[in-house]
Amino acid sequence: MQFRNASTETPSWMKRTGAFFDHAATRTMPKLSEFYGIQIFIYGREHGIPHFHAKYQGSEIVIAIGTLAVLEGSIAGRAFGLVMEWAALHNAELSAAWAALQSGNVPARIEPLK
Numbered sequence: 358m359q360f361r362n363a364s365t366e367t368p369s370w371m372k373r374t375g376a377f378f379d380h381a382a383t384r385t386m387p388k389l390s391e392f393y394g395i396q397i398f399i400y401g402r403e404h405g406i407p408h409f410h411a412k413y414q415g416s417e418i419v420i421a422i423g424t425l426a427v428l429e430g431s432i433a434g435r436a437f438g439l440v441m442e443w444a445a446l447h448n449a450e451l452s453a454a455w456a457a458l459q460s461g462n463v464p465a466r467i468e469p470l471k
Contacts, residue, residue: 386410389454392443392469395436399454399464407455411440420444422451443470 389409390397398410407422411432418430418437425444432440444451447467454464 387454387458387464388466389451389464390443390447390467390469392471393436393439395432395440397440397443397467399451399458407452409444409451409454411436413440422448422455439470446470 386398386400388396388398395411395413398412399408400410406428408419408428409422411418411420413432413436416430416432418432418440419428420426420440421428422444425441425448431437450465450467454467457464
């Protein structure tokens, strides 16, 4: 799987924030968690605002870890609520996963929403 813009385009939120996007890095995206058909990923070589990606039924959303602000994309309303609930419960673990990847380490899986 690759981020939908991986072949030629830098995501718009990265352009706005001046973040660095390494297209080759999108080939390595550890899945942190999965629940109710929602998959949570984090990309290893994206820099700038710490964030994660949530995918659900062909849609994708990018969410800042610290503030839980939506940086790009959208997913179905109920799925969005579940992602936000999960992220609020696991914010410290998401921050640790981001730090692990930035240090070149594999992040730990995070407990799914139950």
